[in-house]
Amino acid sequence: MKLLIVDDEPIILRGLVKVIRDSASPGSDVRSAGNAYEAIELMKTYRPDVTVTDLHMPERSGFELMKEAKEVGLCERFIVLTGHDDFEYVRQALRYGVVDYLLKPIDKIEMSVLLSKIEDLLPSDADQEGKQHAKRILSYTKANYMNDLSLDHLADLMKLHPSYISSLFKKETGDTFVNYLNAFRIKEAQSLLETHRHLSVNEIGRRVGIENKHYFNKVFKKYAGLTPGAYRDKKNDERCGG
Numbered sequence: 001m002k003l004l005i006v007d008d009e010p011i012i013l014r015g016l017v018k019v020i021r022d023s024a025s026p027g028s029d030v031r032s033a034g035n036a037y038e039a040i041e042l043m044k045t046y047r048p049d050v051t052v053t054d055l056h057m058p059e060r061s062g063f064e065l066m067k068e069a070k071e072v073g074l075c076e077r078f079i080v081l082t083g084h085d086d087f088e089y090v091r092q093a094l095r096y097g098v099v100d101y102l103l104k105p106i107d108k109i110e111m112s113v114l115l116s117k118i119e120d121l122l123p124s125d126a127d128q129e130g131k132q133h134a135k136r137i138l139s140y141t142k143a144n145y146m147n148d149l150s151l152d153h154l155a156d157l158m159k160l161h162p163s164y165i166s167s168l169f170k171k172e173t174g175d176t177f178v179n180y181l182n183a184f185r186i187k188e189a190q191s192l193l194e195t196h197r198h199l200s201v202n203e204i205g206r207r208v209g210i211e212n213k214h215y216f217n218k219v220f221k222k223y224a225g226l227t228p229g230a231y232r233d234k235k236n237d238e239r240c241g242g
Contacts, residue, residue, distance in 0.1 A: 004048035023112035036060035043074035073135035134172040186223040
């Protein structure tokens with residue numbers, strides 16, 4: 001099991017690392033970060049199974065750390081630590097999908113029981129690795145939909161076989177890579193047609209990654225039910241109350 005410990009007080013952080021190393025199962029990998037920024041950067045390569053974090057840290061709180069980590073798929077499980085026995089903190093923490101809530105100073109036996117329970121719930125290494133690959137692939141696709149994307153390109157970038165990426169895509173989204181990418185592009189094109197009326201249909205096609213105007217019209221009609229020009233006219237009519 002991979003654990004990340006986050007606390008802005010160095011002495012407390014060292015103590016937490018020692019207690020958690022003693023509490024975790026043999027072979028567990030325990031790493032630490034002194035603030036939320038450092039934790040996010042470490043998560044990008046480390047991908048912890050569980051993050052144990054203080055809630056009250058300067059600049060960025062434990063709540064902000066959990067929110068960002070969950071949004072971009074860096075960590076799904078959290079244990080929060082705080083010296084404040086306050087139900088409001090518990091309520092907020094639970095909204096972020098926290099596994100448990102422990103008051104400082106933490107009890108070694110309590111932590112050991114909790115970590116053991118979490119480890120029993122973790123997916124197998126293969127399942128976990130697959131989910132992490134899928135999140136990276138989806139994140140990259142959404143950020144780069146306007147570029148020339150293909151399974152082969154993703155395979156080279158991610159150092160994975162194209163057929164493996166294809167099966168991951170299907171498992172994660174329920175759709176093929178091509179269908180997912182085209183649907184995402186057309187959704188973005190619809191937004192541009194509505195908000196950037198000065199742009200030509202051809203330019204919008206290029207901006208969402210479809211250079212060929214005939215192919216763009218064909219794909220747009222397949223996913224939106226009408227051509228880009230007709231879609232824009234329809235939205236203009238709706239806007240004018242026609």
